[in-house]
Amino acid sequence: VSEDRVDLILRQWARERPDLDASPMEVIGRIMRMSRHLERELQTVYQRYGLDFGLFDVLATLRRSGAPYRLSPKELNDWCMLTSGAMTARLDRLEKSGLVARRADPGDRRGILVELSPAGLALIDDVVEQHLVNEERLLAPLGARERVELARLLRQLVAPIEANGERRASLPRVSDPTRTPTGESAIA
Amino acid sequence: VSEDRVDLILRQWARERPDLDASPMEVIGRIMRMSRHLERELQTVYQRYGLDFGLFDVLATLRRSGAPYRLSPKELNDWCMLTSGAMTARLDRLEKSGLVARRADPGDRRGILVELSPAGLALIDDVVEQHLVNEERLLAPLGARERVELARLLRQLVAPIEANGERRASLPRVSDPTRTPTGESAIA
DNA sequence: GAAGATTGAGCCCTCAATCTTC
């Protein structure tokens, strides 16, 4: 029964622009605001171990890939939703801390392989446990049934977007009404 | 019925650490990944108008506050989940573009008031319409009933966190098991 | 020519310090 900022935002839009249907913000605005809140709340665990979200994400990806905990930077890019340049920087930091090591890829001399060090493995196995306790705390307002339902609805939203890598275009592309579709205005 | 990355992530954790219950990630992981996807998808509209998410957010906040479209930087900070330094930078950019103007606050000479210019008002009224069309597209996988349900569940998650400003501590604070609660180890 | 990794420039953020006014 409690209100949040998005409730206020919608009421403001209804007053100022009653011609618009701002209801999509109820879902999308809450997802984006909750994500910001989560970044802040989850950090309380990471920083106990000298990590941040980015480094945790890389370590966790290597850990759950299974022994020998070895992935290419390219694979890490895909999992972590990151550009390759940013991943290089993350790996530099992790290597400097001794949590991962870069090895030459025997099968492809362009590539390298990133491997969890024993210290990195021990660390992430610790952190992920605290991390899950922390996530549990943040989900406390929801019952078991509600969590399943929420997870299902979110999957429906995410899956079409993440499928666009393998299959093609489950969601329509944005059209730009300021440009004519046939390119007649290509003179400019 | 379609799968997403989080489904794969959970299967990996189940294989590697069957002792853990990783199910909280089904909700939290999806919220954070969806937020990243949204940032990318929503930008396609902003950039048509030479804006980014941050500038849109400020303009929209001023617009929906109602005439005379005037707020203090402090109020904008609260709505936009931002530090004051970042807001100063955003306002510098918006002022340089002529979309807002800084005015002296007649009631408090420490503060200023930020006001939407006529150009800024016209622009945001245009952008927000396209923005809602874009959001509608991203919600296409959900039916009307599902959107209401999703919005409700997300509110249950967000509201306790956002209530922590006015009331006190609806959610438990994180405890740090590496430190003794009574401070006996405060010698170090 | 394309793919994988790296580099540097530029951007926007956080954080802490500062200045003014309450």
Add this chain to the structure above:
DNA sequence: GAAGATTGAGGGCTCAATCTTC
């Protein structure tokens, strides 16, 4: 002393260019 706005330092990101290898 506290609150509001600004500043500068530092960090992590994107983007485009580069280098090597396929």
